[in-house]
Structure formats: C-alpha cells, structure tokens
Amino acid sequence: MLSVYEGFFSGGARIVHSDVIMGLVEGGQHHSVLSIHGEVHREATRQAMENDACYQQLTGAGVGVSTLGRSFGGGEGEVSTGFTGPELADAARALAGADVVLSLKEQPLSLLNQGGLPRRPVVVCLHRSDPEHQGAALDELKAAIADGKVVACVCCAESTRDAYQAAGIPPEVLHVIPNGVDLLRFRPDPARRLAFRASLGIPDTAPVVVFAARYATMKNIPLFLGAAREWLRREPAGHVVMCGTGMTADNQPALDADIEAAFGVEREELTARLHLLGVRRDMETVYAGSDVVALTSSFGEAAPLCLIEGMMCGAVPVATDIGDSASIVAGHGIITPPDPEAVASAWTEAVVGRAEFAKAHARSRERFSRTRMIASYAALLDGLHTSHTTTSATPPPLPEPL
Template sequence: MKLLFVGTNPENTGAATHFVTLAKAMSEAGHAVEGVVSRRGLIGEGFEAAHIPIHYSAFRNVYDVRGYTTVLRRVRAFKPDWLVGNFGKEYWPLIACGRLTHTPVALFRHRTPRMSKLSEYGIPRMAQRFIAVSNYARNAYLAWGVPPELVSISYNPVDTAQFRPDPELRALVRRELGIADDAIVLGYVGRMHGGKGVTTLMRAANEAMAVNDKLHVLWVGNGIEENMLHEMAASSGYAQRHHFTGWVADTERYCNTMSFLAFPSVEPETFGRVAIEAQACAAPVLGSNIGGIPETLQDKVTGFLIEPGNVAAWRDAIISLCDPARRDAMGQAARAFAIEHFGNAAVARDFEALLNRPHHSRPHGHHAHA
C-alpha cells in the first residue's frame, strides 16, 4: 500500500507525535510512505529521522496554493492509495485534492471541541475515513450527529522499541537528577495547568511522602501552573524530593526513570498517549477515571483508575504503588499490554485493516480496556 501523509503544522504536540509514529509504523510494516511536511517542528524532524521521504510545504489556510501544488504534484508522481491527514486546517484541502485525483482520504480527529456546522456535516461524509483516536472521542462525534458508520477508531501507536525498559538509562538519568537508585519515583509528564490536575497530584504526593521516605516526584513539562507547583514543593517540607525538568522532547529518558506514572487530569482527555509510553517502559499508571484515559490502561492490572480531584484517593493509590511486589507485577503487565494493543506492529495491522474494509461497513478499532 502507498500512503502519502500530509501534516504541515510546525507544532510539537501529541497529535504531531501520533502522525510521525503512525507513518513510521506503516513504513516498518512494509508500506511505501511519503510525507508532505513543514520544514519546522516535530513532524519534519520525525519523518527525517525515520528516513521517510519528505517534501516540504505548508497550508497556512484552506486557500494556500503552495500546499495544493505540492500535494497534487506528489499524488501524480507517487500515485498513493491513500492521503492521510491529521490536522483541521488540512481537512478540506485534502478532500479537494482527493476528489481532483480520485485518491481516497483518511482524516484523523484528535480533539472533541465542535467544528463549524459545515465541517461537522461535510468532512465525515466526504472523507473516505473519518477516524477518532478513542471511543470517548468517537462518542463525542456521534453526539454531533455524525452517523455511526462514518466514524472509525484507531488508537495512537507507541514505538515500543524506543519506549522500553532500559536499566542503564534509568540509572544514568537518576544520577543526573540526584535520585538514589532505590528511590521510588512517581512521574508526571505533560502541561502544567488546572485541567491537568497537577495541584491535586502535588497535594496527594506530599501526603504520601509523609508515609514513605523513599518517594520522590519527577515533574516533566511546563505551563501556567509551573511556578505554583514550585512554590507548593518549596513549602511542603519535601522540596529536595521534587524534581522539575521543564519542557523536554525526549520523554523516553524520563519514562524510564519512573517507578510509576500519574495522569491526574480533572478535565476530559481525548486519549492519553503518555500513559501508553510509560507502560511501554514497564511503569504502571495511575489515571483519572475521565474522558479517554480509561482506554489507555487496564484497571487493577496495569495501574489504577482514580476519581479525578480526590486528593485522598490519589494519596492512597500512590502509597499502594510504593509496594515493590505490586508495582513490579503491574509493570510487567503494562509492558505486555502496551505492545499488544498500542505497539507499532499492532496499530499498523489494525490501520491497514481499517483502510481495506468497505467504506460503509461497521467501524471498528481496539476495544476499550478499562
């Protein structure tokens, strides 16, 4: 199968990571893949690192002639079986290019906020595949009035060769951070703002630190509440056991360092890629029972689902995973779970099957795992 991925947003987001990893997964599975990408940002860098042929261009808006010219030129030369898009500003241009060249179009939707009435009606009906990244997101689109047969599910792939247990890297990063080898490291990866539940996690972690003197917290990311978290850590009495990295691109270094991960959002998440990345590194996950997060782990097997915003419940769950026997068993199950359901090979297999099925047959994807 030939696939032309078109993603010209110069951004560093989960959607961009999804786009790169899916393209890489399809290439590894033996499909011919090319990309039309921006010269700046994660997507271009990721395609280049994966040795996927790339052609630079951009869609500043739906009328940008440069983008159309590049895509149409590549379609005529490459003759792809599918155009694959990931970003809202490219939905209508790709549909137009697909119609002009008789090439089917597969479009991913990563967000649940509503589109314009025209886009909500037209895009799922005019694209040959309209794809949600979780069952939670799919249900949101059905609530818009999109017919169920038009919305498929394809979960985010995670490169489990990149995100894997690495004891040497774990020891190296802990030394860099000044964390003892035998410490228990609770990790957080993501933006730091109110909807992410970071203050709930800070309070719960501080209460758990009072119970277990080996517990540390590793904060990876930045955001508008970062300074507040620094202040809460400084006044907690456990400042030396809170470690802040700021924003980083290579999160696999830090996922490897963690004993387990917290995903404490108090507002719905469409999915939760970081939960899969952590599990691929054999780190169990504590996740809020909200939005698409329950689809990213197996409750009581690879981690625990917890009531959003409930400090006492989060404290108790953190203390529970300080038990090494429980944590190790869950970590082994987490790695197996990530490979089976979200590894490159599994997602490439399922995405190929999704593209090959008849257009109006019943949508399918992975089942929810909560």
C-alpha cells in the same frame, strides 16, 4: 499516501501518527507529509518544524515533508483560514501525487475542503474525546463527510468513537484502532533506570512519580501539583518528575505560579524533590527510571500515550477516569477521583504494588504493540483505497475535432 498535519510540535497525537507513517513506509507504502504551519507557538514555546523530533524521524527515514510555511499561535480547535493562491497551488501539487490522504485530526480539513483541489479519499485520524472543544474543526469534518470527501475516521479509542458519534458523525465512517508503542524501545531496563536516577541525583531505591504532558488546561496541572505536594509530604524519600512542552519554569511563568499556589510556604522544602525537565527525547529512559506514571487530565484525553509507554517500561499507571484511561489501566494500575489526597494515596499504593502490577504488564504487552496498530492501519487503508479506486480519477480524453 499524503498526510496533512496542522503543524509539528510535541504531543502524543503527532507521535502516534508519525510512528504509523514510519511503520507503513517500512511495509512498502510510499508516504509524504504536508504541514500547514512551518512554525508553531504553543505552551509558551516557539518551535520551527525542522527542530521537531517527529519531523527529524520522518525525514531521516526518507519521508518527504513540505510546508505551506505559515506560523501558528492559536488555541485548541482553531482552524486556518484565508489560504492564498500560492498556498493552494502547493497543496494541489501535494495532493496530485497521492491516492489516499490522511488528515492528522480534523483541523487540516479547513485546507482540504477548499474548492479546486484534486479530489482524493480522505481518512481523518482522531485522537481526542471532546469534539465539542474543536470548534470550527468539527464543522469542517461534518462538511467533508457530507460531501463524500472524508471516507473514514480512525479513532484511537472507544471514547473517541462514542464522542464523535454523539456529536453527529455517522457511525459507519468511525473505525477504532487503539494506540500501540514500540515494545523494543519501551520496556523495563535496569541500566536506563539507574542512569536516569543518577542524572538527577535520585537514590536507586527512592520512589519516583513521572508526569509526562504538555502545559495545557486539559492536563489539570493544579490537580497534579496538589497531589505532588501531598505525596512529597508523606514520602520523605519520594521524587516527582515533570516533563513535556512548557514543563520548565524558564519558559512557562504560569507553571511557576501553579507551583507557588500548590506548595505555598512549603515550596522551598518540598520542591527540591520536584524536577522540571521540559521536553525529553528519551522517554523510554524517563519511564524506566520511574515507579509511577501519572495522569490527572479533566477532559480531552482518548488513549493517553504516556500511560501505555510508561506501563510498558515498568511504571504503574495512575490516572483520572477520562477517555479510555479506565480500560487501559484496568488490572494494570489505579484509577482515581480528581482529588489531590486520593491521587497521592494511589501513588503510594502503586509503588507498594509495583512488583505485582509488573506481572500484568508483561502479560499484556502484545495488546499494546506498535506492530498490531500498524497492521490494522494498513488493512483499513488498503481496503479503502481498493473500494474508492475508480477510473473517474483520470480525466476523460478530449473529443476528436470535427
């Protein structure tokens, strides 16, 4: 198997996809990764591939990772163009050793659709519910399906399948495999809870809301901060934690402006209990130390990983109704309208009802398991490989000379 990434940078889709690769490797498959970009500049953060946690986990497990070496600073939905001869030669070598290719979202298809590359069945892994925001990438997906190159699309959510079908993708190529997480890593842990709170000077009994997201328009940061202001006003002992790419004032001036706009004259008083942590590699500890995991996104989400990870660690999910959030949260947390006061009230309700929600979380752990997710991927990929293996993949012998 070869997985093609647009690039390595912090985000739920890359975490899920990398975890799937790790699980399939543990099951005996051989995998390698080709990253179009060796460096990515997003959310006011410049990151080399080698510094990314997913890259380090994959290479640490013996998965080979190579790159075309490009540097990317584009926005959502942009695709790479103008591939050089040496870049195409590198891609051809990577493809030649694969039986099946996985494309992490549709953006890498701008490379895989180039003429002259070895032809391999491609499976596109889709992790959003807004194909209309994917621009040229959606056109690349349609072209690859029409050409027969893309043989399947794995959707991480029902909302993803519905959105892409409505955008013109044939339903027969769309398969849903819901996201799952490592239940040994993501679990309630009293020791982690105490350690996390102690590291921030938060009292053991204080209510804590965590927001785990990158700084992006789709996450609706102003709504979250508006709710944080209302909640911190009402909860004098409460604390709010923000983590993810761009979630530090040092490298994200826009975040500072958002905080100023949300809190105004109350900024000095209330933001002493607002903690900006940036990217964390111990999210199991952050979630275990929190009472509520919040999501305020306005578009794009499919099956938000933060809700699942937080819930499995004991935090009650409170989210806007976007993607599959409602089905994930049903019976486990609270869905709110996109209104700051309503969101703040839901956080308080979640804190009060945390013990009861914990019972539902415990009953649902298998539904959200990594083991279930990886087994589903393995079954689909094995079936696709078998059905698309033909002798035509081997060039016919040259005729004997006359």
